[in-house]
Amino acid sequence: MLQQLRDQTQSTGFKVLVVAIILVLTLFGFGATNIFLGAVPSVANVGDYEVTENVLAIETERERRRIITQMGPEFDPADIDRLQLQSFALEQLINRQVLYQATDMLGLTLADSEVNRQLVDSPAYQVAGEFNEALYRQQVQMLGFTPLQFIDEVRQGLGSELLRQGVVASGFAQDWEIAQATALLDQRRDIAYLNLDVDEYVKGVAVTTEAIATRYEEDLSVYVTEPTVDVEWVEITLAGLQTSVDVDDSEEALQEIYDADVSTLVESSQRASAHILILVDDTTDEASALQQIQTVAERLSNGEDFAVLAAELSQDPGSAASGGDLGMMTKGSFDTAFEDGLWALATPGDVSAPVRSEFGYHLIQLKEIGTVNIPSFDEERDVILARLRSEAAANAFDLAMDDLEQRAFEERYELTATAEAISATVQTAKGVTQGNQGEVNAWKYAENVEVIDSLFSPEGLDGENSPVFVVSDGTAIVARVAQYNASVQRSLEEVRDSIREELQLESALSQIEADKMDALSQLQAGDSVSAVASGLGKRWQRAELTTRAGGTSQGSASIPQGVLSEAFALPRPASGGKSVGSVTGPNGSALVVVTRVVVGDVDATSEVLLDQLAQEVIARDQQLEFAAFFTAAQESVGVSRADN
Secondary structure, X not given: OHHHHHHHHHOHXXXXXXXXXXXXXXXXXXXXXXXXXXXXXXXXXXXXXXXXXXXXXXXXXXXXXXXXXXXXXXXXXXXXXXXXXXXXXXXXXXXXXXXXXXXXXXXXXXXXXXXXXXXXXXXXXEEOOEEOHHHHHHHHHHOOOOHHHHHHHHHHHHHHHHHHHHHHOOOOOOHHHHHHHHHHHOOXXXXXXXXXXXXXXXXXXXXXXXXXXXXXXXXXXXXXXXXXXXXXXXXXXXXXXXXXXXXXXXXXXXXXXXXXXHHHHHHOOOEEEEEEEEEOOOOOOHHHXXXXXXXXXXHHHOOOOHHHHHXXXXXXXXXXXXXXXXXXXXXXXXXXXXXHHHHOOOOOOOEOOOEEOOOEEEEEEEEEEOOOOOOOHHHHHHHHHHHHHHHHHHHHXXXXXXXXXXXXXXXXXXXXXXXXXXXXXXXXXXXXXXOOOOOOOOOOOOOOHHHHHHHOXXXXXXXXXOOOEEXXXXXXXXXXXXXXXOOOEOOHHHHHHHHHHHHHHHHHHHHHHXXXXXXXXXXXXXXXXHHHHHHHOOOOEEEEEEOOOOEEOOEEOOOOHHHHHHHHHOOOOOOOOOEXXXXXXXXXXXXXXXXXXXXXXXXXXXXXXXXXXXXXXHHHHHHHHHHHHHHHHHHHHOEEEOOO
């Protein structure tokens, strides 16, 4: 059961919470967190806002977490370039502050009621579609804000978005812009292309025995085997230790663990509660807040309804409207002092004395104690025993790795004594390559980069034992090079076929290039496309009135994307003339000819496409409009960087 509690942090709900927190960071940043920092070197100034090294470090970490979350569990955080990430984070900070201060200059602000509504409606703080007070407070605390500071940061973020919307809201597409976009984007072209396929050219290339021998003699150093090593290694496994570790499996010991599990389960049971909060902040001091909450407590003792008073007096915007209801939550969801006060209540309906949390004073009402399903000792006995063995094996595995590393270090150039000391066997593998290529790498650890790099390091090639490597969950090894097998010259007969293919490909590519350049010269000189094709013994592929997406009046044309891109990059041909070009791809080259261009016509274009073009034009204009506004805002606010 204890393990079940630990597993909650691996649940989907917990991961959704983490993603939600990162989403909030992305939207609103750490703008308020600098109030916690002392005097540190300045990186930049945006108007009256100073970006310190500490603020930048926080923002950089935020961006790092965002990238890791987006890329998924297979992504290696070590691949992130820290300097590039820091530079990006600085620009994000500056851009956000420019918008915040421009919003203030223009007097744009949101009422408290609107900010509260946005927070309550935000999916980031909802459970099953309803605002969850505990989830909201968890996130605020994890971000390092007090509630008022966080609300102010949200207000700034919403205000800057309101400003952006105001700047771009007037965007609309004029008729001439749509006509211009239609003429260009709905353009159709008559296209012809002629493939110079490398496979066909290769078939026509004959390579002599003398040419193969000459290439072999010229490049002897190329035709050698890859160096290999014969490997010895010793391994330990967690699975092997699980069957051999000693644990106290007496009934008394197992019963004691069971009782502790039950106590933890009961302690962590869910409780539904409601509260009335009087904030201690810049406008209300400690004494005043305490006096107010005591007055509320007196009204409750006189029989007034808790929910009614919460709706009237509570200063918690998230729960006041619902009578102070906080829902059903487990321990760890609230401020520690708040939880102590809630869990001290024994009977649903009980109300606490005033409780001082970091936010202010609360009156807490216990509404419901969640039921706890407690399995019997007999049901849990085998589970507890398995857990004991697993935990003992994990501890033994850590100790065994330390012992293995120490012994292998002391033995240094052998593994025999190390294996004997830990009751293991020295295993061997032959012909292991550094590049992990070929069938010789049948060794099961050949794909582990750290292990291979260690073996082929100067120390490894000298025969030293490697450090301990954890090569998979529950398996660790120490390896060494027992023998180094240097490269050897491969005979001509061994490489004859590969040299022939190499020479054929070179000749084919050379001939394709020569044919392509000759054909382009002929086409540009005015020769007919038929004559050019005839000279090459090939046929043109044609597609009339083709769109940029490869569509024609007869349906989709199977035109290679490279050919299509080149065709629409060529200039419009003169009347009766043609535009010519070429494109090179993995399968060879192609000649491309455009003989006719028909511009898009607004009157002949569907309403659906016109609407799409209008939206694209508006989006482009909005981007340009906002970019111009932002540039002006930067100049007005004033931005300076420490390195300028």
